[in-house]
Amino acid sequence: MSDIQLDVETSVRPDGPASRTLLGDAWYDLRRSWIFWISAALLVFVLVMVVFPGLLAPQESTSSLTGGCQLANSLAPPSSQFKLGADQQGCDVYALSIYGARPSVIVGVLAAVLTTIIGAGIGLIAGFFGGKVDSTISRIIDIFLGVPYILGAIVLLSAVDLPGIWGVVLALTLLSWPTAARLVRGKVIEAKGQDYTLAARSLGASNGRIMVRHILPNAIGPSIVVAVISLGLFIGAEATLSYLGLGIRPPDFSWGTMIADAQNAFFQAPWTLLVPAGFLTLTVLAFILLGEAVSEALDPKLRK
Amino acid sequence: MSPTRDRVIAVSGLVKYYPITRGIVFQKKIGDVRAVDHVDFTVAQGETLAIVGESGCGKSTTGRLLLGLEPVTAGSIEILGQDITTMSQKELRAKRRDIQMILQDPYTSLNPRMTVASIIGEPFEIHPEALAGRTKQEAVRDLMDRVGLNPEFVNRYPHQFSGGQRQRIGVARALALKPRIIVADEPVSALDVSVQAQVMNLLLDLRDDLGLSYVFISHDLAVVRQIADRIAVMYLGKIVETGPQDPVYSSPAHPYTAALISAAPIPDPELQASRERIELEGDVPSPADPPSGCRFRTRCWKAQQRCADEEPLLRDVGGGHLVACHFPLTPEEAASHVVPEVPSGHATDS
Secondary structure: OOOOOOHHOOOOOOOOOOOHHHHHHHHHHOOOOOHHHHHHHHHHHHHHHHHHHHHOOOHHOOOOOOOOOOHHOOOOOOOOOOOOOOOOOOHHHHHHHHHHHHHHHHHHHHHHHHHHHHHHHHHHHHHHHHHHHHHHHHHHHHHHHHOHHHHHHHHHHOOOOOOOOOHHHHHOOOOOHHHHHHHHHHHHHHHHHHHHHHHHHHHHOOHHHHHHHHHHHOOOOOHHHHHHHHHHHHHHHHHHHHOOOOOOOOOOHHHHHHHHHHHOOOOOOOHEEEEEEEOOOOOOHHHHHHHHHHHHHHHHHHHH | OOOOOEEEEOOOOEEEEEEEEEOOOOOEEEEEEEEEEEEEEEEEOOOOEEOOOOOOOHHHHHHHHHOOOOOEEEEEEEEOOOEEEHHHHHHHHHHOOOOEEEOOOOOOOOOOOOOOOHHHHHHHHHHHHHHOOHHHHHHHHHHHHHOOOOOHHHOOOHHOOOHHHHHHHHHHHHHOOOEEEEEEEEEEEEEEHHHHHHHHHHHHHHHHHHHOOOOOOOHHHHHHHHOOOOEEEEEEEEEEEEEEEEEEEHOOEEEEEHHHHHHHHOOOOHHHHHHHOOOOOOOOOOOOOOOOOHHHHHHHHOOHHHHHHHHHHEEEOOOOOOOOOOOOOHHHHHHHHOOOOOOOOOOOOO
């Protein structure tokens, strides 16, 4: 009798393959999710646009300096020469949309990464030290959350003369870190009360070790999911700010500037608006779907 | 308490109050939760002291204070002759090599994102001098072997183990620094009974092989009986009875101890039916507002006016058996509530 129990005790539980880890389980789940595969396919396409746009369209077609844009072709409808039509300057809308992906996606990625790093750092400090540190940081977060998002970005970008990608990234990060910080803070407080933190402390671990080795890895999960989802939203916000003339400015262009340029010609040439808007929507959607699929796979409670 | 053996722990006048505050911006203290209220005890080299009592009696708080995890309100705790209550954080960290802790719940006491190798290896990262010339891998494998885990499993995660195996991981982590004292806070109460016996046997073997001293915190008197040399019964932050295991179990002098012993079931239906069970009435009073005099008087069937007026102090009723009661039970009274020791010894060994 006790021999059998000892056997059970010294062997691994018989459920599942031996190599299962938390991330392994998540990947096992992800592979079975059609949402994941759709978003992954879309994102591979987006990645190609960002890294190797030359594979999809020649760069000359995006600039009048290289003879790609000719006013004679202004607002030309889709044809064999212009697959998705031409814009007011006579540029190929398809080629512009391909090359416009890079600034949009770079803004999204940078803003999401910076927001997560800053938010996680501040949330970790607030949650870990608690007391007055926490109260002070939490009130600052409340103040930032009171600022209307787009209005805040408009005011900031009008006041600070920092055109281009960095201005947009700065504005978006400055207005978004409080949400990330609040999320991390809550998870940190939860992890801080766990017995494994107490065990580390009783081993004589320093605060830094406890924060980095024990608390952060257990508190960062949800903010990674939120980062993926907000990456899509940041791309949309970049388009909004560029549309308003506060983001990326000519001669640079992005999906946002293309949409802004297209507004006057919409009824004559709807493709000038619909094509970049379509690219934008699909990219944002892909990131949001990916975020959802990842969060479902990482959360054992949502597993089927 | 034998004078020939060295004292490894000497606690005197230990007090821990948690303030109760009201208000958000201007916090005002409106009272104290008296978690531990003037407690004294000693533990000798190689000895096991069991602290027993209901939830909320202050036994776990006492354990945390012994490790210096929380500041004390008053009193002193000498670990191997040095008072830890006055130590700086840095000195305290170094002192952790002498005293370690095993926690109750093996499901929350192991970081789910770390492999067994990094959980058991972490003590060596914090105190590299404890490796004593070995590599970390060797040290981790030795420890796993020592606690009965297959060293092949070093790269697995806690969720791949059963409850008993996880608790062995916790024991290995506590042993890593070669401590002389281990505070075990309900180390088996989260485990199945069959697994409990295995972990208890491991703890007993380790004590004998390594000469460890244990402070064993538990509410389970059957488990305590297997391991304790001496017992301290706590009620509402105070020790009400303490002494060597035998007189405390066979003839408890404090009514509360008798009630606890009579509440523990006996695995023999005839004996169980024949003995007189004491059923306490009411709940444990709030530690924020304990009763005057004797704290147990509100639930005690022997309580009289004197118990409300005068706080009973611990006094010797013979052979190091101390009790804090004005009307202690006589051995004859006690005998009706307890049973002769069940022959168990090294419980349920194969």
